[in-house]
Amino acid sequence: MKQIADFTLVGKECYGTSVLLRLRDEQPLPEIVPGQFVQVRVDDSPSTYLRRPISIHDVDVANHEISLLVQMVGEGTRHLGAANVGDQLNLVLPLGNGYTLPTKGERVLLVGGGIGIAPLYYLAKTMALKGVKPTFLLGGKKAADLVRVDAYSSIGETLITTEDGSLGEKGMVTMHSVWQQRQFDKIYVCGPKRMMMAVADIARANNVWCEVSLEHMMACGLGACLCCVEDTVEGNLCVCKEGPVFNTRRLKW
Amino acid sequence: MKQIADFTLVGKECYGTSVLLRLRDEQPLPEIVPGQFVQVRVDDSPSTYLRRPISIHDVDVANHEISLLVQMVGEGTRHLGAANVGDQLNLVLPLGNGYTLPTKGERVLLVGGGIGIAPLYYLAKTMALKGVKPTFLLGGKKAADLVRVDAYSSIGETLITTEDGSLGEKGMVTMHSVWQQRQFDKIYVCGPKRMMMAVADIARANNVWCEVSLEHMMACGLGACLCCVEDTVEGNLCVCKEGPVFNTRRLKW
Amino acid sequence: MTIDLGRGLVLRNPVMTASGTFGYGEEYTDFVDLAQLGGIIVKGTTLNPRQGNPYPRMAETPSGMLNCVGLQNKGVPYFINTIYPRIKDFDTNVLLNLSGSTLEDYVRGAEMINTLDKIPAIELNVSCPNVKQGGMAFGVTCAGITQVVSEVRKVYHKHLMVKLSPNVTNIAEIALAAEAAGADSVSLINTLMGMAIDAERRQPKLSMVTGGLSGACVKPVALRMVWQVAKAVKIPVVGLGGISNATDAVEFMLAGASAIEIGTANFIDPAISAKVADGMRDYCERHGFQKVSELIGALEG
C-alpha cells in the first residue's frame, strides 16, 4: 500500500555533486521491491513546484530506513542535497513496479550509468540474499562520477568504465571487454537513455533478457496524469505505474 | 544613495513572535536617517514573491550593522525569523523619508503600538545624541507584545499600556494618563493604522505637531509602481517615497 | 456540507477532483477515502480511443505546470465495459468528463453515458487546448458552445455540466450561451494555453510546443472568471484552477462557486482533496456558517 510520510534525515554523505540521504520513518516501512521509487516533496524551493521522483537506493527494514542517492542537477535536487540531518522530507512511496528478480544460478549483469547506479544497489543486495551473485558494470564520464564503488564492490564484482579513462576501462559501458568475455542470463540497466538503448541493442543482438529503468519527467507518479508515457509496443504506457522498469521487449527500441 | 547589498546575519534575539536581526555589511553603510526602511528579499519561501518592507530599528555605523525588529505575521516574516546566524539577507536600502528631528529643548513623545515600536528606537537614539530626551509611550495587547522595553528605557522614560493590564496602565495608548498630565511639542507615532489615527486625533485636538509612519503594502519600495499610495491632501502619494513618515497635516485623517 | 447542483447531482460536500488529475479515482484510494469527497471527475474520455500526444507531455513552470497529454484514453465503449464496473460503486459521485472532436462524437458519447446508472453527470469538456480537435473550437465562441451543448442536451437527461475554457475574451458571454443551451451548471477554468522553451537546447519543452497551464499560478485568473460568470448566470458554477488548500477553496465559494474541483494540487499532496473538505468545514465553524452553501457568493464590499 502506498503512503505519504514524513521521514527524518538521519544520515548524509556527500560525493561531489551527489549526495546519499539516509531517511527514517517512525512507522515500519511498507514493502519495497528493488527498482521502485519515491516522490519527494521539495520544500522551500520557490522554483520547484512538483515532487521529484528518486529511486530507492537502499532499504533497512529493521531501522525503518531508506536511502536515496541524489545527483544535484537542478534547483530541486540541489535543495534536497542541502538538507541537514534532522530535517524532515515528505515522501510518497513506494511507487512503480520493480525489477524482476533472477532465479538462483542465473548469471546477471547490472549496468549503471551516472546516477543510474542508484537503484542497482538495493537490487543487488536483494539478489545476493537470494543467492545470486551480481556483476556490476558501472560507467561515468570521469572517476569522480562513480560514487560508492566500495559499497557496490562489497556485494559483487564491480567493473568500471570512464570516458576519460581515469578509472577502469576507457570508454562507454558498452565498450567494456566484459561483453566479449562473458555471457549473462539477465541484464539490468539504469542510466541515461542513450546508454540504456545501447545496452539494449547489445542484449537484443545476443538474445539476452534485459530490463531497463526509465527516468521520464513525472507529475503525479501514480498513473493518474498520463504525463510520463513511453511509447511502447502496447501503446503509451505510464512509466510511473507500468514502469519505471520495462523489459526491453516491451519497448520500441 | 540607495543600494542593494547582501548582509550577513551576525546576531539574532527571539522575543516570542518577534525577532531582532542584527545584519552586517562588508561595506560601510550608506547614510541612514531614522524612519527609513529596507526592502528584504525573502529567499527560499515559495509563497513570498515580492520583497518585504521592514523599518530600520537600529544602526551601528562603526560595525556596518543595522538591526531589524520583525514580527512574524505571515510566511515572509516567518522565513526571516527562521534565518540563522551566518545566513545572508539581500536588502535594498535606505528607502523612504525619515522623521523630522526635533530641536533641542523640545518635549517629544514617541508613541509605538505593537511592532510599530521598531523605528522609534533608532529615532530616539538619534534624538538623544542631539540632546533631546524622548519619552516613549508603548502599547500592546498584553505584556508579551512589548519587546526590548529595557533597551527603550535606557534611552528615555518608557510608559506602557496593555489592553489586558498585564504591564503598565490598562487600555490603549490613547488612554494613558500621560495625555492628561503633560504637554509635548512633537509627537512621533508608528503602529496599527487605527491607533495612529487615534493619536493623530489627540494631537490635532491639542494642536500638536505629529508625524506618523505608514505601513502600506508595497511592491517596488522605490516610488516606481504607485501601489502603496495614501490619499493625502496633496492627492495620492507613494508611502514608500514621499513617506513612510507623514506629518498628520498632510493626511486626510 | 451538502451542495445540490440540480437535476439530481447532490454532493456530500463541495469538493470534487478535476478531470485528468485524479485518474479514475483508483490511483488515490491509498491516500483518500473517496467517501470524504463530493465527487470525482474521471479522465477526459472521447468516443473513440486516443493515443494522446508524444512524450514529453509536461513542463514545470513558476508555481504551476504545463501539460499536453492530449486526451489519451481508451474510448467510451472501453470505459463502459471495463472501467465503469470497477468504479461504479465508489461511495461518491463519479462524473465523466466527455471530450470530442466532432459534434457527432459528443452526441454519440453522451448518449452512451446516459445509460449508465451510476454516473449522475457529464462534465462536457469543450475546452481542451491540447488537441487540434479537442473541442476548444466549440468552447471559445458562443455559436460553438450553443451548438454542442444543445445537441448533447437532447440526448443526455442527467446533470450536464459544461467546462469552460479560460482562453476567451469574455467568459461570461460563453457561460450565458451554455446556460441558454441547456447546461445545468458550468465548471471553470480549464487550462490556460501556455508554452515553455528550453533555452539551452533551443527547443520547446513540450512535444506539441504549447500546452495547458494549471496549478497555483492560474488561481487569480480562475477566481476572476468564476466571479464574472457567477454574476452573469443563474445556474450553479463549479470553480477550479490552482486550488491548493481549503482557503483557496473558500475563496472560490465566496466568489460565487457552488462547488470546487482540485486538480494539479493532487500531484503535490495526493491526500489534499480530503484535507480541503475538512478545512472548509473548519472554516465554516470558525466563521459561524451553519451550512457550507452560505459561503456561495458571500464576498462583501
Next chain:
Amino acid sequence: MTIDLGRGLVLRNPVMTASGTFGYGEEYTDFVDLAQLGGIIVKGTTLNPRQGNPYPRMAETPSGMLNCVGLQNKGVPYFINTIYPRIKDFDTNVLLNLSGSTLEDYVRGAEMINTLDKIPAIELNVSCPNVKQGGMAFGVTCAGITQVVSEVRKVYHKHLMVKLSPNVTNIAEIALAAEAAGADSVSLINTLMGMAIDAERRQPKLSMVTGGLSGACVKPVALRMVWQVAKAVKIPVVGLGGISNATDAVEFMLAGASAIEIGTANFIDPAISAKVADGMRDYCERHGFQKVSELIGALEG
C-alpha cells in the same frame, strides 16, 4: 547587441523596462546605468491627469502579483513640461506609454508627444484592464484596435508600438489588425485580468476587486502569445510577461521576439534589467551567436 525595430527605433540591446514598473527611470538610476539598456518605457500616461484607484492597489499571488493602480499620472502636458526635461537626456531610448479612455484622448496625446525630439516611440496601451475606460475595450476587438491605431497613426510619425492585451481569444488576429492599421511593432503581453480574495475578511484584496496579473506566473502564457503573434505578423514583436532573468529573455527571443521588456522583476531586483542584458550577451557568446538578433525566432523543431 543592436536591434533595429524600424522607423528610427534602434536599441543598443534588446532589453527595455516595462511601463508602470520602472517609474520614469529616475527611481532606478542608483541601481542601473540606463546606458546599459535598450530603452525604458515610462509610466502609462493619459491626456488628462488621473488620480488612479484607491488603495489597496496590489496583492501578492503565487509567483506573481496583481495590481489595480489605474493609470495614476499627471497627464501629457505635465509630462511634457515637467518630466520630459528631466529625462530627455538619458543615454537610452525613452518611450512613452500612452493610454486613453476615448479615441480623441489617444489622438490628442499622440499629437503632443509627436513634437518631443527625444521620444523616439510611443507604446500605445490599448490593454489596461484596471480602469473602466482604460483602452481595454479598444484592445480586445479587431475593430477597436484598427480604429485607435489608424487614427493615432495619422498624427504620430515616429515609431508606433502597440501593446496588446492577453485577455483575448485570438491574440494573433488582434496583432494582425494592429499591423494592418499601421503599427510599427507590437508589444505583449499586458497583464492578465485576475482577482484575489481575503478569505478571513471575506473581502476582495484589491480596491477594484479585479486587477492585472504580472510576474513569473504569467510567463508561459506570454511566451505562447509571443510565439503565436510572431508567426502571424511581419512587424517586430516585443515580448514581455514574467521575464525574471536572462534565460527567460532568451526564451522570448527564440519564440520570435525582437526585443523584450522587464516589468515586475524590477521590484524584486532593481538591477535586474542590466543583468539580463549582460546575461543575454553571455548566452550569445556561449552558443556562438555573433549577433543577438540571430536569436529571433531561432526555436528549433
